Amino acid sequence: MCPGVPRAATASCEVQTGLPMTFLTLLDQLAWAIRRLSNSALPVAVLLLSVITLVSIYGVAQRVLGRPVSWTTELAELLQVALAFLPIAYVQNVNKHVSMELLQTVLGPRGRRIARGVFSAVGAVLAALLAVSTASVARSSMAMDEATVVSSLPIYPFKICVTVGFALLALQFAGHVWECIRNMPECTTEVNPSESHL
Secondary structure, eight states: OOTTOOGGGHHHHHHHHOSOHHHHHHHHHHHHHHHHHHHTHHHHHHHHHHHHHHHHHHHHHHHHTTOOOHHHHHHHHHHHHHHHHTTHHHHHHTTOSOOOOHHHHHSOHHHHHHHHHHHHHHHHHHHHHHHHHHHHHHHHHHHTTOBOTTTOOBSHHHHHHHHHHHHHHHHHHHHHHHHHHTTOHHHHSOOOGGGOOO
16 A cells, blocks of 8 residues: 555556556565564574573573583573564664654654665664675585584574574665555654563
8 A cells, every 4th residue: 555545546656657566466465474574583583592691690690509511601692693683673663773753853753764664774774784794604514514622513593693693684774665565654764662562
């Protein structure tokens, strides 16, 4: 459906955009699905934080009892990498990344929408390049069977988490570009801090 166009006038919208409504609707639904996928990173982050907490508690208890705890330290460090990168698309989705709003306060609503679309397009390209680059690093880590020094925990799954995080972020940025092109409310409205789970 064309933004701001009643359902009865969709034929004229098709003529204006040159694209059939079913294709536009499909892209709208894809942008919605990307947002849902990004939101799914929140439970993953909560689970990772819970596991890190349990591993840390176990490590402290073992240290108090005088037993070696090297694997707990290494596992907690590797899980922190996954915790840092897997939810970045969610954080972008709820607009909680650090941002500079000086330019946006000067612009009107249309200027803000255009600026957000351009910033999201640049972000999509950069995140996609980082995803490709980290995928190469993860593949070589897997090929050489890279592991931690003390407890031989494999490192490549956590490098794959970095790749997945950047790929989800690239998708989130691309979906946001589409929302700005279509002038959807997700592009123009600010996220209220009380709506966020973080």
